[in-house]
Amino acid sequence: MATGYEDVQKILKENIDAAMKSADLLSKSLQTIATEATDYSKKSAEETTKHFEKLMGVKSVEAAIELQTEFVKKSYEGAVSQATKMTELYVDLSKDLAKPYEGVFAKIGK
Template sequence: MAYQLDDFQKIGKEQLEAATTVTSSLAKSWQTIAAEATEYSKKSLENSSAFLEKLLGAKSFESAIQIQSEYAKNSYAGFVAQATKFGELYSNLAKEAFKPVESAIAKVQSFKE
């Protein structure tokens, strides 16, 4: 099978367009991840400040233990939820990053047939 120059130019153009699309998609994914990290940091700081205020206002040792337990439980639950969300965001980022590779492999395989 003889490949023609037009075929190679067409493939090159398609790959360039795909790379451009993926690059903008990756940039958006990174912005989303950065925004999530910023938001989580803000919430964590606010929760820590609220915890400290409650702890300083505790009337008894038992009350302080109760406040600390609630804070630990809520912090852990928030961390797990955020870690899950970050996992999904990074998974989506990886899928977007490999789209050009998948596309290139599909093109090469279509020429073999």
């Protein structure tokens, strides 16, 4: 028969294990998020540079307006898409961080 001390020791070990798993998941998820943000920033900077190079070669105001309109539209759609992707990554992160604790909380509720 387990004593109260052994029960507490077991619960503490389970909590520490859950915290370690959660910390590992946090680290991996934040790395994924940082990589995604960096990749998007690089891509955006490259597209902006290319756009300004094209814009410098335009011969008329109408062509410049058309080019700028297309660029703004494409940039906006890209930003919305990236925001959606980042939101999904953060939602996944919050779900993953809770998983190691599900078993611990289930035992406490009993």
